[in-house]
Amino acid sequence: MTSANELRSGKGDRDENFPVASWIIHPRHRALILAFYNFVRTADDIADHATLKPDEKLAFLDLFERELLGNGDTQAEAVILRRALAERGMPPRHALDVLVAFRMDVTKLRYETWDEVIHYCRYSAMPVGRFMLDVHNESTSTWAASDALCAGLQINNHLQDCGKDFRALNRVYLPRDALAASGASVEQLGLDQSPPAMLGCLQALAARNELLLNESRSLCAEVRDFRLGVDISVIQAYADRIVRLLKVRDPLRERVHLNKLELLTFSLAGIIGEIGRRAIGRRPVSNPGPAHDA
Structure with missing residues (x-):
């Protein structure tokens, strides 16, 4: 298994306690917000996966971080977010922060x-x-x-x-x-x-x-x-x-x-x-x- 997308739980933006990229938000921001959400949602699903071993979860999260920072193109969620952030000239610091939490969830x-x-x-x-x-x-x-x-x-x-x-x-x-x-x-x-x-x-x-x-x-x-x-x-x-x-x-x-x-x-x-x-x-x-x- 090489794609974290295969580990998704099936939970999506409509399952959250809050609206994600709702119609209220200006359309010009929605693609970036959804890219961020999909990155976070997938990383969260990795940390919560029922059968992956802890070291496998951490390896996937590390891979997500590397690709978010530009080292690889195998994980779609990381690549899409990286490119969306680059278009806005925004750093990936907030996405990197949430990975800290998901590593905590594992350990x-x-x-x-x-x-x-x-x-x-x-x-x-x-x-x-x-x-x-x-x-x-x-x-x-x-x-x-x-x-x-x-x-x-x-x-x-x-x-x-x-x-x-x-x-x-x-x-x-x-x-x-x-x-x-x-x-x-x-x-x-x-x-x-x-x-x-x-x-x-x-x-x-x-x-x-x-x-x-x-x-x-x-x-x-x-x-x-x-x-x-x-x-x-x-x-x-x-x-x-x-x-x-x-x-x-x-x-x-x-x-x-x-x-x-x-x-x-x-x-x-x-x-x-x-x-x-x-x-x-x-x-x-x-x-x-x-x-x-x-």
């Missing part, structure tokens, strides 16, 4: 503290937002709020998929100290329903993540690009709704995702809210807290 199965999880998000999620901002020529001053949003999205996903990650990959992103403080155990993630201690832990982490997401509310106002601001507003609306669901539901017992009606409702709310905000020049309500130190 690190447990996280001791919230800060360790945030460090993982620094490479798994924050580069995605930074890439989007760079694509739109936004200032790096927007990175702090973007980092909070992207980390919040990632932790939402960790909580949504905590049972699946444990059963399929023996991977646990819930901090050990949070589990211990609640009296929960890693093994409980294999159950069909959370015992009270685990449910308390999951909902406490969701509440902490809600504070993190509050730090990102200024982002849509900080970006200059109107379309990007609207897209961010929609993503924030999705993230806020999911974290509210996680505060009251049990992800081991039920699928905590937005249905089609909710996706439509919160998309419209985000779009209308941001258009209205920009029309009157009002900044979003922000309630920053000491939730992370990325």
Whole structure:
């Protein structure tokens, strides 16, 4: 097997918790964004592959990095992204950062503290937002709020998929100290329903993540690009709704995702809210807290 594309899980941009290169984004940016997404999605699928050995996964990720940097042309996702970035004169730093996270996925199965999880998000999620901002020529001053949003999205996903990650990959992103403080155990993630201690832990982490997401509310106002601001507003609306669901539901017992009606409702709310905000020049309500130190 020489092509990483053969290792794809089948998951695509429509399966994410956020819109990827949506119609809101200007068409001139979509090809580059999709090239970045396909590179990241394929690398993620390599790290999560059910039958590849760890050293095989790392070898594929190393190959991706080499070809992204111009050393080889065998991996389509790396080559297409390399060329798309070159057309814009953009460096590959954000794509290189996400490869750090996927190597961590191969070699690190447990996280001791919230800060360790945030460090993982620094490479798994924050580069995605930074890439989007760079694509739109936004200032790096927007990175702090973007980092909070992207980390919040990632932790939402960790909580949504905590049972699946444990059963399929023996991977646990819930901090050990949070589990211990609640009296929960890693093994409980294999159950069909959370015992009270685990449910308390999951909902406490969701509440902490809600504070993190509050730090990102200024982002849509900080970006200059109107379309990007609207897209961010929609993503924030999705993230806020999911974290509210996680505060009251049990992800081991039920699928905590937005249905089609909710996706439509919160998309419209985000779009209308941001258009209205920009029309009157009002900044979003922000309630920053000491939730992370990325």
